[in-house]
Amino acid sequence: MYTFILDIATTASRRFRTRIQYRCIKIRIERARTSEEAMCRNTFCSEERDNISTLLEGLSEQERNDIHFAVFIAQTDPSVHFAYHEDWLHNLADEVLLYDLPKKKMEHVIELEKTGNSREKGLFDYTYMLKSCYEQGAEHIAMFEDDIVALDGWYHRAVAGLELAERQSTLQKASMDCKLIQYPPSSTTKTNDPKVLYLRLFYTEEFLGWNSEEWRTYLSYSLLATAVLTIALILLRCISRTAKKSMTPSLVLPIYAICLPLTILLFFAAGRTTVLSLPTGVNEMPRYGCCSQALVFPRSSALSIINLFQDKKLGFVDSLIEEFADQNGGLRWALTPSVVQHIGRKSSKGDDFGTASKYSMSVAEKLWNFGFEENDGEELRREHLEVIGKGIPPP
Secondary structure, eight states, rough: OOOOEEEEETTTEEEEEEOOOOOEEEEEETTTTTTTEEEEOOOOSSOOOOHHHHHHHTOHHHHHHEEEEEEOOOSSSSSGGGGOHHHHHHHSSSSSOOOOOHHHHHHHHHHHHHOOHHHHHHHHHHHHHHHHHHHHTTTTEEEEEEEEEEEHHHHHHHHHHHHHHHHHHHHHHHHHHHHHHHSSOOTTOOOOOOOEEEEOOOOGGGGGGGOGGGGGHHHHHHHHHHHHHHHHHHHHHEEEEEEHHOHHHHHHHHIIIIHHHHHHHHHTTTTTHHHOOSSSEEOOOOOOOSSSSEEEHHHHHHHHHHHHHHOOSSSSSHHHHHHHHHHOOOOEEEESSHHHHHHOOOOOTTTTTTOBEEEEEEEEOOOOOTGGGGOOOHHHHHHHHHHHHHHHHHO
């Protein structure tokens, strides 16, 4: 849920805070049916070349040729941004984009930049690039923040994830249509069209733990475990004479009073991501999805988000998107395992060591995907080369 601002050294004696910046990659995905879909990818422009290079490193020649890579310097005076003068930026990027605004609006952006109003300028910049990619005709628009690294093969996994998310969304829509035919809703009943709102390429497992809102579910699991144990003991007594004789109250009571509670506590202590981890593929994540480091929007959803941001004008990207989804529907999917990892330490929200921080770490430092760290680099490379050789994404 955090948008990040980084300190960038321009000289040995001067440091300035760079505002939200993005780079845009337009990707054409060649289909077997010979049609093309464009995917526009956006992110911050970072002082770390490694952050940019992880999105490009390892791409095949064909994959790179299918990419139009444009960098947006989201500062009113781009010359003060050190990267604007760096050869690597212009060599990597197909295009370097700058502000192109009417005079009155440009003056407002300059004022936001001077006052450090990141909530408004951050949303404005995000909207600016989202709209820019939308106007390019992109079928999918992916937004990346600069405090990330991507794994080898992220591209083909993201494409496969998009196809799977859209397929599952179509199945949900078909199922809903059948139910509506059988049980027509009343005129006052609001129905939401189950279409893809976004595909999340990064999330942190911290917010996917044992949340208090689901206590009824956890209680039912505990009661189920108790019932299973009770039935097992009763059956054992019925089947075995030896068990019937040995299972005295002095033996059964400790089982219920000590062993069963400890087993349940151990289950919860192990953590939800350990005992009930998300399966590989795409998973619906309507709640607790964090954060906005890497999101992919279908074209239709992007237009709705653009209109939302232009109407709100102030707020945090991820929070506004989740509020919109809760009110208007739209399926929120997440790619598992994450193909992007967060590496930032500072948050533009400014509350780095507020109530949400713990273990002597800032809020930003706790934004971490553990599943990402389980990847093996050599195995990822082999998978990527295999996909490139076949020319199709993995199932």
